[in-house]
Amino acid sequence: VDAVAEVKQRISLTDFVSRTVKLQKSGRNYRGLCPFHTEKTPSFYVFEDTATWRCFGSCGEGGDIFSFLQKRENMDFREALEVLAREAGVQYSPRTPESLKEEDRLNACLSLAVDFYQENLQKSHGEIAQKYLLKDRGLSQETIDYFKIGWAPDEWRILRNRLKEKGFSDEEGLAVGVLAESDKGGLPYDRFRGRVIFPIHDNRGNLVGLGGRILGDGEPKYLNSPQT
């Protein structure tokens, strides 16, 4: 959505954060007491150049203006976008699943899965995956964020439930390959469970599928969604 870039251009993250966090200049950046955990020494940074923030203290969270507002107000991305678009005076019409064409719907469905898994990587049950990425694979947090790497919890229908919540059908989840059909005739279930998730792009940069590497002993070690 272009509204995202527009919002970031029009609202300074530093100003936005300053409304609720007292910031002090620190080199080229700003720092203050982290609003997301209790601390006495500031370990929360706002980086002007990239319009991002990060806590180097115990919560270790970071992101952009959207994730800051989401976290502060416990909103989802759509809600944060609505609030910030309004404030920035950015024209933005929320696209509901019903209003999207079929192809757009499938893309939106796949993107939702990527966002969901990215979100889960930041949760406490995602720690095993974070450790794998940061320590074993030696990736930086920036790289992980850039490639939108995520974590699929070891559960049968957690993504399926999220897709339902957001108005996507099982057929759509199956079509983009994030759900799999049960051969015992039960409900479709999450294809990726207990796996680190790597979004797969075609050579034009379009998201076309997901790859998942298992952590632990399961088989196969690498699993890709069938690509269309």
Ligand SMILES: [Zn+2]
């Ligand atoms: Zn913190």
